[in-house]
Amino acid sequence: MSDLLTLAGVHTHIGRYHILQGVDLAVPEGQTTMLLGRNGAGKTTTLRTIMGLWPASRGEIRLGGERIEASTTPDIARLGVGYVPESMAVFSDLTVRENLVLGARDGDLDEARLDWIFGFFPALRRFWLSRAGALSGGQKQMLSIARAIVEPRKLLLIDEPTKGLAPAIVMALIECLKEIKRRGATILLVEQNFHAARELGDTVLVMDNGTIVHRGPMAELAEDVALQERLLGLSLETHQ
Amino acid sequence: MMILSGDPPRSRLLAVLLIVIVALLLATPWLFPGAKPMNVAVKICVFAVLVASYDLLLGYTGTVSFAHTMFYGIGSYAVAIALYGMGPSWAAIGTGIVIGLPLAMLLALAIGLFSLRVAAIFFAMITLAVASAFQVLASQLSWLTGGEDGRTFRLPELLRPGTVVVSKDAFGFEINGRTLTYYLIFAVSVLLILALLRVVNSPFGRVLQAIRENRFRAEALGYRTVFHLTYANCIAATVAACAGILNAIWLRYVGPDTSLSFSIMLDILLMVVIGGMGTIYGAIIGAGIFIIAQNYLQTLMGTASTAAADAGLPLLPGLLHPDRWLLWLGLLFIASVYFFPTGVVGRLRRAKEGAG
Amino acid sequence: MTDTATSSEALPKPKRDFLPVLLPAAFALLMLPLVGSASSWATLLAASLAMGMMIFIMASGLTLVFGLMDVLNFGHGAFIAVGAYVATLVFLPLAGWSQADSLASNLAVLVPAAVLAMGVTALLGLLVERVLILPVYGQHLKQILMTTGGLIVAEQSLYALWGPQIIPMPLPASLRGSFIFGDVAVAKYRVLAMLIGLVVFIAIQLVLNRTKIGLLIRAGVENREMVEALGYRIRRLFLGVFMVGSSLAGLGGVMWGLYREQVHASIGDELTVLVFIVVIIGGLGSIGGCFIGALLVAMVANFGGFLVPKLALVSNILLMVAILMWRPRGLYAVTSR
Numbered sequence: 001m002s003d004l005l006t007l008a009g010v011h012t013h014i015g016r017y018h019i020l021q022g023v024d025l026a027v028p029e030g031q032t033t034m035l036l037g038r039n040g041a042g043k044t045t046t047l048r049t050i051m052g053l054w055p056a057s058r059g060e061i062r063l064g065g066e067r068i069e070a071s072t073t074p075d076i077a078r079l080g081v082g083y084v085p086e087s088m089a090v091f092s093d094l095t096v097r098e099n100l101v102l103g104a105r106d107g108d109l110d111e112a113r114l115d116w117i118f119g120f121f122p123a124l125r126r127f128w129l130s131r132a133g134a135l136s137g138g139q140k141q142m143l144s145i146a147r148a149i150v151e152p153r154k155l156l157l158i159d160e161p162t163k164g165l166a167p168a169i170v171m172a173l174i175e176c177l178k179e180i181k182r183r184g185a186t187i188l189l190v191e192q193n194f195h196a197a198r199e200l201g202d203t204v205l206v207m208d209n210g211t212i213v214h215r216g217p218m219a220e221l222a223e224d225v226a227l228q229e230r231l232l233g234l235s236l237e238t239h240q
Numbered sequence: 241m242m243i244l245s246g247d248p249p250r251s252r253l254l255a256v257l258l259i260v261i262v263a264l265l266l267a268t269p270w271l272f273p274g275a276k277p278m279n280v281a282v283k284i285c286v287f288a289v290l291v292a293s294y295d296l297l298l299g300y301t302g303t304v305s306f307a308h309t310m311f312y313g314i315g316s317y318a319v320a321i322a323l324y325g326m327g328p329s330w331a332a333i334g335t336g337i338v339i340g341l342p343l344a345m346l347l348a349l350a351i352g353l354f355s356l357r358v359a360a361i362f363f364a365m366i367t368l369a370v371a372s373a374f375q376v377l378a379s380q381l382s383w384l385t386g387g388e389d390g391r392t393f394r395l396p397e398l399l400r401p402g403t404v405v406v407s408k409d410a411f412g413f414e415i416n417g418r419t420l421t422y423y424l425i426f427a428v429s430v431l432l433i434l435a436l437l438r439v440v441n442s443p444f445g446r447v448l449q450a451i452r453e454n455r456f457r458a459e460a461l462g463y464r465t466v467f468h469l470t471y472a473n474c475i476a477a478t479v480a481a482c483a484g485i486l487n488a489i490w491l492r493y494v495g496p497d498t499s500l501s502f503s504i505m506l507d508i509l510l511m512v513v514i515g516g517m518g519t520i521y522g523a524i525i526g527a528g529i530f531i532i533a534q535n536y537l538q539t540l541m542g543t544a545s546t547a548a549a550d551a552g553l554p555l556l557p558g559l560l561h562p563d564r565w566l567l568w569l570g571l572l573f574i575a576s577v578y579f580f581p582t583g584v585v586g587r588l589r590r591a592k593e594g595a596g
Numbered sequence: 597m598t599d600t601a602t603s604s605e606a607l608p609k610p611k612r613d614f615l616p617v618l619l620p621a622a623f624a625l626l627m628l629p630l631v632g633s634a635s636s637w638a639t640l641l642a643a644s645l646a647m648g649m650m651i652f653i654m655a656s657g658l659t660l661v662f663g664l665m666d667v668l669n670f671g672h673g674a675f676i677a678v679g680a681y682v683a684t685l686v687f688l689p690l691a692g693w694s695q696a697d698s699l700a701s702n703l704a705v706l707v708p709a710a711v712l713a714m715g716v717t718a719l720l721g722l723l724v725e726r727v728l729i730l731p732v733y734g735q736h737l738k739q740i741l742m743t744t745g746g747l748i749v750a751e752q753s754l755y756a757l758w759g760p761q762i763i764p765m766p767l768p769a770s771l772r773g774s775f776i777f778g779d780v781a782v783a784k785y786r787v788l789a790m791l792i793g794l795v796v797f798i799a800i801q802l803v804l805n806r807t808k809i810g811l812l813i814r815a816g817v818e819n820r821e822m823v824e825a826l827g828y829r830i831r832r833l834f835l836g837v838f839m840v841g842s843s844l845a846g847l848g849g850v851m852w853g854l855y856r857e858q859v860h861a862s863i864g865d866e867l868t869v870l871v872f873i874v875v876i877i878g879g880l881g882s883i884g885g886c887f888i889g890a891l892l893v894a895m896v897a898n899f900g901g902f903l904v905p906k907l908a909l910v911s912n913i914l915l916m917v918a919i920l921m922w923r924p925r926g927l928y929a930v931t932s933r
Contacts, residue, residue: 015454051825077827089822091815093930098811105827147826304740354917358924361880364668364740365872369916372869373909380906502865506748513741558756567752574745577738578731 004029004155004186005050010059010069012042012049019045021210023059027155027203032177032187034197034218036231037207043190044086046207047157050188051083052076063155078105080154084161086190088144092133096124096143099132103147110151117146120176138169145173149180156180156187162196174199198222206231243434245441249521251588258521261528265426269419276535278422282490283531285429286483291511292436292523293479299518300440301472302452306505307351307367310374311344311477313500315484318343320391320494321384328394333489340481348477352470375500390495395421399489425486432479437520439475448472452518503566507534510569513576516583525584530569538562616927617884620891627899638780640898646786648894649793650855654848654867655874655886656800657841663817663881663930665834667729668736671743672845672871673864674750678720679713679846680765680853680863681754686712687765694768702768713850714843720750721842725835747864754861763859771854789851796844800883813837817881817930870897873912877919879926888927892919 005027012020019042027033035043048054050061052073061069068076077083091099100109118125121142127135132143141161148156158177162170170193177200181187191197197204201218214231221227249255261284264271268281290312297303318340319333326332351370355363378385385391395417397403403417439445451458451465459465488494507530515526541562548556559567580587624641631637658672686709687694693701728746732738767785774781804810816823816830823830852867853859874893878885893912900911919927 053821053825072829073821073824074827074829077825083825085822085825089819089825091818091822093814093818094811098815101808102811102815102823102826102828298737302737304737354920358876358920361668361736362876362920364670365876366916369869369873369876369909369913373913376909380908506744509741509744555756558759561756563760564752564756567749567756570745570748570752574728574742574749577741577745581738 002029003027004064005188006060006062007046007050008060008062010046010049010061011057012045012054013057014045014054019210020049020056023207023211025205025212025215027186027188029186030184031202032181032189032200034201034204035188035190035207036192036197036204041207042210043207044159045210047083047085047159047188047190050076050157051081080152082148082153082156084144084148084156084158086159086163088140090132090135090140090143090147092131094132095129096127096132096135097129099143099147100124100150103150105151107151113150117149120172120179121146138165141165141169141173145176149185152183152185154186156185156189158187159190160192161189162191162193170196245434245438247437247441247520249585251585251591253591254521254525254585254588257588258524261524262430269415269422270413273413278418279490280531280535282422282425282487284527285426286487286490287507287511287527287531288524289429289432289486290480290483291508291515291527292433292520293476293483294508295512295517295520295523296436296440296448296472296476296479298512299516299520299522300445300448300452301469303469303473304364305367305473306364306502307371307374308476308480308508309500309502309504310371311348311480312484312487312504313374313378314344314347315340315481316488316494316499317378317385317391317484318481319485319488320393323393323395324386324391328396330396333396337485340485341478344477344481345474348473349470352473356466356470371500371505372502375496375502378500379496386495388496390493390498392493395489395492399424421490425490428482428486432482433520433524436479440520444468444471449518506566510573512583513573513581514583516585516587517581519583519585522583522585529584533569534565538565541565613928616888619927620888620895623892623895623899627895627903630903631899635779636902638777638782640902641895642782642786644891644895644898646783646789646793646855646894647898648891649790649796650848650851651867651870651874651894652793652887652890653796653851654845655871655878655890656796656883657837657844658871659875659878659881659883659886660813660817661838661841662875664813664820664837666734666820667838668739669724669729669743670740670868671724671728671745671747671750672842673868674724674747675717675720675842675845676849676852676867676871677751677754677861677864679717679849680859681758681763681849681861682713682716682846683709683850683853684758684763684765684859685709688763691766694766697769699770702770706768710847710850713846717846717849718839718843721839722835724842725838729838747868751861751864761860764857765853765859766857767854785854789855792847792851796847797883797887804883809833814930869909870912873916875926877916877926879923879929881930882926882928885926885928885930 003026007023007025010020010023011018023042023046035046037043045054049056052068052071052075056069059069060067063076063079063081066079068079091102094102100114104110123135123139124142124146127139132140135143145158145161148158161173165173174196177187177189181200187200189197189200198218204214204216204218204221205212206214221231249258265281265285268277272278290308294308297305297308319336322332322336322339326335351367355366358366379387382388394400398417399421400417404414405417405420406415408414440448447458447463447468450461450463451468484499487499491498511526511530512523513526514529515524516522539562541560541564545557545560545562548560558564576583582590624644627640628634628637631640654676658669661667661669687705690705694705696702724743724746728742729739732742771785771788774783775787804814812823812828812830812833816833820830849863852863856863870893874886874889877892878887878889892915896911896915897908900907904911923929
């Protein structure tokens with residue numbers, strides 16, 4: 001199977017700070033790749049750089065063979081990339097419905113797909129016409145993910161979706177992402193929750209100081225306790 | 241160089257320019273004793289100080305404020321009202337200073353603290369609104385300020401034009417009260433600018449620059465940016481008020497159009513941008529260029545305009561009319577902000593680095 | 597699969613923030629005993645409503661541009677002045693129709709004047725956005741400086757083209773005079789101004805709330821980045837909003853010129869301060885806040901001017917301070933900044 005997304009020698013500077021210092025990674029098509037690492041390692045910066053929100057100062061980014069490191073954010077999104085930022089970024093003043101309408105770019109909302117989404121996140125149907133700002137943290141996260149999947153995407157970039165959420169909601173999220181996986185989506189997932197990572201990840205990348213320090217199958221990491229401990233030192237949380 | 245607080249011009253051409261300007265200013269009463277050159281020279285001194293104090297805000301903290309003329313006006317009016325009300329005495333000048341400077345500082349403090357509470361993005365707009373209101377207020381309180389007509393007053397005897405200190409027979413030119421006033425203003429201006437150089441090159445000044453570069457990082461490093469910005473505001477306001485006092489003493493007149501009008505604010509902006517933001521020296525260069533141009537270029541424009549009118553050309557007479565000189569300066573201003581954000585001083589310094 | 601956290605919650609009612617809406621009415625009622633006479637009060641109220649609508653029209657573009665594009669345009673007053681001057685290009689030659697006592701011929705002057713003014717200011721907006729704002733996008737300091745420079749150049753150009761004198765622009769004949777309601781005379785022009793303002797307000801609300809473009813604008817005011825990440829080229833929308841904002845300012849200028857029956861470049865400066873106060877009071881990016889803010893500012897100017905003439909602009913500063921102390925980001929702060 002081929003790689004849908006590749007980064008080669010990518011550097012990103014924010015002002016004076018050299019955050020990404022030569023990132024090489026590949027995200028195989030149809031699989032979920034976990035991006036792990038401690039705070040400040042550069043995980044969010046990697047996602048933002050792929051998305052074009054911060055320009056790469058050096059290096060190549062290819063999506064399906066096409067170079068995108070110099071493309072604008074809207075153009076990258078139009079290539080079929082969905083982005084769920086760490087801050088969720090739901091539009092508080094808009095209703096749940098309006099948030100999803102924006103996610104459905106050119107077309108209208110697909111009823112069948114909506115029903116499928118409501119299956120995972122029934123709250124979104126309940127609060128359909130309410131202001132997104134009135135939702136709880138967990139519900140906002142659901143909305144943010146729903147907005148990214150309201151239309152099929154080639155690649156999903158998801159940044160710490162389970163952060164600060166109650167365990168039950170985390171389970172709902174994991175189920176949803178598993179289902180999306182089943183439907184053939186490619187996902188690059190940043191997570192600190194090791195349990196979620198283990199459930200979802202096929203491949204794992206570990207990041208430290210702006211570069212990738214480990215890459216390998218998730219199965220291998222899940223078996224190897226010593227390896228986990230070494231990487232645990234990079235503060236991966238083990239959950240039940 | 242200790243006296244320049246370790247902040248030398250860093251460009252031979254700039255140093256030469258500055259020395260020439262200072263030397264000419266020093267020698268003006270002797271070389272060009274007429275009324276107009278003396279007025280131009282004083283204006284350069286006063287505005288160099290005023291613009292330098294604004295540079296502290298704009299160039300060193302990155303804050304745009306439109307309230308600066310208000311502090312200038314407070315200084316002018318304080319001394320004018322005192323001399324008008326108390327009669328021409330040194331005590332009156334003293335009173336004016338003692339009331340004007342703290343008033344300016346307190347107002348700067350109030351604006352600074354208030355703007356902390358509100359979104360930072362509003363600061364420039366708020367200062368514009370406050371300055372406008374203050375200008376209207378000054379016109380309205382005519383019992384105090386003389387309204388639209390302003391206040392005319394006399395100076396203590398030593399500073400009056402009529403007082404002859406050294407008569408013409410001694411050196412070939414007369415040293416009178418006016419000359420003394422001139423040198424007083426010149427000396428105070430030099431001192432104030434040297435003081436500002438000291439401020440921006442102190443640890444405090446370096447923190448200001450850090451805040452200008454990246455406010456969040458400065459906060460993260462533990463600096464209470466709130467205090468630093470407010471403190472800078474107060475210093476700038478106080479120095480501006482000093483400039484106002486000097487101006488009032490020279491003109492022996494104060495009024496809304498000479499002390500509070502928005503066009504003064506625009507002039508300050510032009511001078512600081514053209515001269516070079518964040519350099520202090522830029523204020524001197526900018527003030528020099530601007531005021532000389534303002535006084536002598538306008539005559540040139542007038543001739544050109546009449547010539548164009550005589551030649552029957554369309555549009556040109558209107559565009560070249562001396563009253564429209566602000567139009568050209570505005571264009572120069574926009575070009576400076578975009579193409580030469582470091583101003584004349586920046587250009588000269590870069591040229592030196594490029595060549596060296 | 598249930599969402600256990602919310603299974604027993606009722607649908608949250610959108611908590612509408614009504615307090616600011618009540619402010620203008622409360623202020624007006626407060627003024628009644630202070631003014632004393634009901635007919636004076638009614639006249640002042642009419643003046644406030646008319647002036648408020650005009651200021652709202654001028655400020656609405658600015659608050660959207662400011663909130664959406666994060667652009668500080670200190671030259672907004674230039675559009676107001678230019679609009680007024682362009683209107684004279686229609687009014688002066690067609691003075692005959694304007695002074696004829698026929699609504700039809702009056703409108704034949706009024707409408708083209710307004711349309712031309714709006715068109716020219718929209719084009720000027722295009723020029724300003726491309727030349728002054730785009731090059732320094734994201735740098736607030738330079739934006740303020742460049743646009744202030746633009747204001748100077750615009751004003752001086754107006755003086756160069758039209759001369760520094762005040763140009764009279766008399767009201768069309770059929771708009772003179774007042775409607776009489778018992779004791780109270782309400783100027784016909786004021787009623788027209790109120791109507792136009794209301795129409796603009798409703799039109800903006802419809803676009804913002806019922807169209808996809810409006811959706812993008814509302815979302816973009818909150819989080820521009822996320823809208824781009826969803827695949828929308830919102831920068832193009834910016835230019836459109838800027839041009840609409842400028843043309844609205846131009847319309848406001850025409851209306852103000854007719855209100856004062858004279859046109860001069862200084863109205864740019866005069867109104868810039870009031871428009872800024874309105875935008876600050878209302879909150880960046882909020883049309884509703886802008887509307888309420890404009891009403892309040894107009895009321896303070898008119899009633900304040902009646903009760904304490906000396907305080908004039910200062911009273912509006914006090915209003916601004918009071919509101920910011922209550923809500924530091926304005927009445928309805930929409931943006932995430």
